[in-house]
Structure formats: structure tokens, C-alpha cells
Amino acid sequence: MLKIVVCVKAVPDPKEAHKIKIDPVTKTLMRSDVPLVLNLMDKNAMEAALQLKEQLDAHITVLSMGPPPAGNVVKECLALGADHGYLLTDQAFGGADAYATAYTLAQGIEKIGEYDVVLCGMASSDGSTEWVGPQIATVLKIPVVTRVKELVEYGGQWWQVKAGMENGYRLVRVKLPAVLTVSRELNTPRTLSFSGIIKARKKEITAWGINQLGLPEESVGQKGSPTIVSDLDSLTSRRTVEIISGTREEKAEQLVNKLADAGVI
Amino acid sequence: MKKQDSPVWVIAEQIDCQVLAVSFQLIGQARKLAAELGTCVEVVLLGDNISEQARQLIAAGADKVYLGNAPDLAFYQPEIYTEIIVKLAKERRPEIMLIGSTSAGTELAPLIAAGLETGLTAHCIDLLLDENKILISKIPAYGGLLSIICPEKRPQMATIATGVFTSPHPDESRTGEIVPLKVPAELPGRIQTLKVVREEPEGVPLESAPIVVAGGAGAGDRKGWGMIADLAQTLNAALGSTRPAVDEGWTELETMIGQSGKMVSPELYIGVGLSGELQHMVGIVGAKVMVAVNNDAKSQVFEQVDYGIVDDCREFVPVLIEKIKEYREKLVTC
Ligand SMILES: Cc1cc2nc3c(=O)[nH]c(=O)nc-3n(C[C@H](O)[C@H](O)[C@H](O)COP(=O)(O)OP(=O)(O)OC[C@H]3O[C@@H](n4cnc5c(N)ncnc54)[C@H](O)[C@@H]3O)c2cc1C
Ligand SMILES: Cc1cc2nc3c(=O)[nH]c(=O)nc-3n(C[C@H](O)[C@H](O)[C@H](O)COP(=O)(O)OP(=O)(O)OC[C@H]3O[C@@H](n4cnc5c(N)ncnc54)[C@H](O)[C@@H]3O)c2cc1C
Secondary structure, X not given: OEEEEEEOOEEEOOOOHHHOEEOOOOOOEEOOOOOEEEOXXXXXXXXXXXXXXXXXXXXXXXXXXXXXXXXXHHHHHHHHOOOEEEEEOOHHHOOXXXXXXXXXXXXXXXXXXXXXXXXXXXXXXXXXXXXXXXXHHHHHOOOEEEEEEEEEEOXXXXXXXXXXXXXXXXXXXXXXXXXXXXXXXXXXXXXXXXXXXXXXXXXXXXXEOHHHHOOOHHHOOOXXXXXXXXXXXXXXXXXXXXXXXXXXXXXXXXXXXXXXXXXXX | OOOOOOOEEEXXXXXXXXXXXXHHHHHHHHHHHHHHHOOOEEEEEEEXXXXXXXXXXXXXXXXXXXXXXXXXXXXXXXXXXXXXXXXXXXXXXXXXXXXXXXXXXXXXXXXXXXXXXXXXXXXXXXXXXXXXXXXXXXXXXXXXXEEEEOOOOOOEEEEEOOOOOOOOOOOOOOOOEXXXXXXXXXXXXXXXXXXXXXXXXXXXXXXXXXXXXXXXXXXXXXXXXXXXXHHHHHOOOEXXXXXXXXXXXXXXXXXXXXXXXXXXXXXXXXXXXXXXXXXXXXXXXXXXXXXXXXXXXXXHHHHOOOEEEEOOHHHHHHHHHHHHHHHHHXXXXX
């Protein structure tokens, strides 16, 4: 049986994330109550897992690290069809940079046990570093392919995938177990079904903290993070705008004239 | 205090034996940092048949080039590239390591960082040293700029997009050392890049386009997006986008402008139905004239442009296209 672990991140809803701003005076983040949602590309990772399960004999485990409300995105994945869910949650995990996040997730994956494929999104919508997948692979000492946009050959020990690159792709041959980070082009994620939501009620989410993982405090969260945010600056505007007014035709005509005068069209 | 001789490193990248522009740009910035630190610039270049290219790196500012020259290194191979660079970094102990945020660089950088158990910063739009000579990476977020540092672990690593820094003028008289690297005879065998397939991009390339028309979430749907694409075509401009437009599937990731996308420096930038979020706006470096079309007079995009049109883009853009065509026709007849 193919054992798949899908890593999913709960991110501030991108449609409302602009509400999180830097307070220019205190230089701290003003967090309005932006809800946490399933990271967009993690839906592609889930979809890939579900399609593999439909074609092969597979078992899907979902794994997330985050505060307790992140449990909701794990639940969402169970409703989509994952078999089991794990949430790594602990005060000590807070403030993790990409490396500490990958390290903690890799420890979770080790504890879950056997795995053949670890699927991640290519990038989160908030930090968006694209590093968690590769760094999980480093900690687990297995290979990684990022930006996967097509599975060409799969099912056996060796897979062939297309990894997106500037104006093209790399055709990569990789041996399992491996981490794959998937791009939006890989598939079109399905939407939640009512029956899935009902079935998910019976599935459990296992929550693990630092003690269950048996990790020293210095290795996780902010303490385990090589990078720190040392300062926050707000920005002031750079240009003075001239708002062009009039009827729609007048506005368009004036704009064309101004651009022509500036010699840019 | 750290040893003075810890170099500043740049991991250069080549595709088809061409060193990428971003590699030269990073060497330029590395020189500035190295001067402040009182150390030298060392560059790692892996590929096949690339001895000539090593000289270009010296002309651009490298004091030393570690050259891995072998058929097996012709294109990016994650396992072997990581192994070579991690091993060398453990010997040479660079203070700083800079990598271009290309698709290969974005995969390689976290592999090297995790291999060295050090920190890495993404999407930097500036790199400077603080009073203790610690590297500060400036990263746009939350309508402002974050400073991220890696206070203890070394090297301090960062990935940077093409176009953030300018290319240095090559100085052919510069001298430097080229150190050939031993390439392991036995390649690690769990992953191989079998081939690289390049597809010719359609339309005008963003990075060098004199006019860029960028569309955002305000396009509303595919139809609205089509109007913005038509505007770009009418102006013979490159079409750019914001992240929501990519997420909606109206356009490809290749068109995204901003901190995690492309950097552009056109003569004219027209932003349509976008809110002027910093993560997008940092991608427009030194445009001569900037225009925004937005139906919200209070949008912050109007604080960042020269000309503003407050209107529904779905109504305004077709009219603008007509006016541009009229203007062009007049030009022809005069
Ligand atoms: C504005 C901003 C800038 C940042 N800059 C840096 C920086 O320069 N360096 C740095 O080290 N950190 C940085 N961080 C912190 C980093 O974003 C977080 O540490 C985060 O936990 C992991 O990185 P990511 O969100 O970039 O994930 P990415 O690597 O972009 O995520 C890719 C995939 O990894 C998986 N994944 C990521 N996080 C989790 C999780 N918590 N649980 C389960 N799966 C997950 C998902 O499948 C996701 O799709 C930054 C954060 C912010 C908000
Ligand atoms: C780490 C990180 C990296 C990121 N990198 C990038 C990046 O590289 N590039 C990027 O673009 N984004 C990036 N983003 C996303 C960025 O923060 C913004 O979410 C994004 O730029 C907003 O896109 P938008 O302006 O199209 O959408 P919105 O912010 O939703 O704005 C839409 C605008 O359209 C206007 N509008 C609506 N309807 C109409 C209409 N009919 N006519 C005219 N105007 C209308 C609205 O008034 C609004 O101002 C990144 C985010 C993060 C966290």
C-alpha cells in the first residue's frame, strides 16, 4: 500500500490578509480577526493524494502544525477523503521559521511511521518561502522535487514527474520515499461533499505536543529558528498622484494625451 | 567576533552554459558587503564546459571561483549540487551566502541551508549590514518592511530575485583565482534531472518590456481579464498580474509581478483593478510613469502612481483601448 502524508498549513484567509498591518508607532503587528483557512496549494496536494488513492491502493494521512484552530483545516481534509489527521500543536512550536517548521513536521512524520510520499503545497500564501518541503526532505534524508506540475509515471519505486521551471520544466526521476511539492497546475481540487463532511465526523484527529514528539525546547518554535524578525517598518507613499476626472471618454483621452506627452506610448 | 577571512559567497547559476543575470547582480551586491566586512567574494559555479564563464564571474567581481566542471553537472541536479556546496561551505565557512530565487535556486537554497542547519531569508528586496556587521534582509510584508536576521548560525543565507540589484560593469582586467572542484565519480542515485524542456514564452517578455499592463483581482472574471489582456496587446505591452489573478487561473504564474514573482522596470506601468499591495509594488523598480485604474477612490494604489483613474475597469478599459487606437491612427496619418 502507498502511504501518503499530506502536509497542510492553516493560513490567514488571503482575501482578508491585508487587514493585518504594522502599527507605525509600536512597530508591532495589528492582527484583526482574520480567519484561518486551508492554504490554497495544499488543496492541490490533497487532490493529488485523493487521485492516487483512487488509482492505487493508498492511505492518506494529513499533518499540520499550528495553533488549535488549525485543527479545522485538518478536519476539512478528512472531509475531503483523508484517512487520518494529525495536528502538531504546542505553545513551544510558536514563532517557528521555515527550518523549525520543517524540523517539527519531519519529527511528526517519523512518529507517524511508514511513508512513501510526502506531499506539500509549493508555497504557503503567507510566508511563501517554498522551503518547508525541501527542508522536511533534508531532515528525513530523502529526495525532494519542488513545483511538481505533472505526475508522468507513478505507482512503482521510481516516479517520473515534471517540475516547473522558468518557461518550461525539468523531467525528474525520483526514488521513493520522497517529498513532492505541488503547483497549482497539477490538478483542479475537488470541493467538499456533504457525505464527506458526515463521514469525517467519525474520523479522529490526533494532537501531539512537544512531549509526545519527545523534542527538546531549543529545537522547535522560535528557539529552534535560526532566523528572527528584528524590526518592522511601515512605509510612506512615494509618488504624488494626479487623479484624472471627467466623463469616461474624457478621462481616457486625457490619459492618452498625458502618456503621449511623457513619451511613453 | 567572526574571523575576517570568512568570505561572502554567491552560488551562481547557468542554463545552457549561460550564467544568469541574477548571478552577476548578486556578485555586485556581494562586493559591497565584502568591502564593508573586509573580506573577499567567492563564487561557486557548477556546469559543463564552463571555464570561460568563470572568467566572466571574475570580471564581475569574484575574487575566487570554485568551478565544478563535469558532464554530470550540466543541468541542475539537486542531490549532487547540494552535496558539493554543503561540503565546500563546511570547509570554507562563508559568512554570507546569496542565491538567486530562480526555480532551481529556490529548491537548492533550502537544501543547502538545512544541510548546514542555518537560516535562510526569502523575497529580500534589500540586503545591508547593521552596526554589528550582521546581515539584514528587508522583506515586504503587512504593508511595511520586515527586517530578518540570522544572529547566530552561519552562513547567513538569502535568496534574491532577478532585478533587485543591478548588474556590475564587467572589468576584464580584474584578476582572480579559479579553483577546480573535484566532482564525485559516483553520483548519488536517488534523483536525477533527465532533461530540461524549454517552451518559448508567448508575447513580450516582462523583464525587458518598455510598457507593462498589470491586472488584478478587480478584473472580476475571465471576461474582465480578457479586456486587460487586450489593453496590453493594443499597447504592445507585456501583461503582468497580481497573485489573486494567478490564483483565479486567469493567467500563468510567469506573469506575476512582485516579491515572489518578476521584477520589472518599464517606462510605463499601468495597474488595473489592483490594490497596490506592497508585495506587488516592490516588483516595479524605477518605472518612469505609473498609472492606476481602480474603482475605489480611497485605494492605497493611488498613493503610489503618477496618474489615477477612478472607474470600473470593465467599463473604462475598452474605452481606453479605443482612444489609444485613435491616437495611434492619428500618428500614422500625420
Ligand atoms: C511575511 C513572512 C516572511 C517570512 N520570511 C521568512 C524567512 O525569510 N525565512 C524563514 O525561515 N521563515 C520566514 N517566515 C516564516 C515562515 O513563513 C513560517 O515559518 C512557516 O511556518 C513556514 O514557512 P512557509 O509559510 O513559508 O511555508 P512554505 O514553504 O511556503 O509552504 C510550503 C508547504 O509546506 C507545508 N507547510 C508549511 N507550513 C506548514 C505547517 N505549519 N504545517 C503543515 N504543513 C506546512 C504546506 O504543504 C505548504 O503548502 C516568514 C513568514 C512571514 C509571514
Ligand atoms: C509572502 C507573500 C508574497 C506575495 N507575493 C506577491 C507577489 O509577488 N505579487 C503579487 O502580486 N502579490 C503577492 N502577494 C499577494 C499580495 O499581498 C496581495 O494579496 C496582492 O498583490 C493583491 O492583489 P490585487 O491587488 O489584485 O487584489 P486585491 O488586493 O483584492 O485588490 C483588488 C483591487 O481591485 C479594485 N477593484 C475591484 N473591482 C474593480 C473594478 N470593477 N474596477 C476597478 N477596480 C476594481 C479594488 O478596489 C481593489 O483595490 C504576496 C503575499 C505574501 C503574503
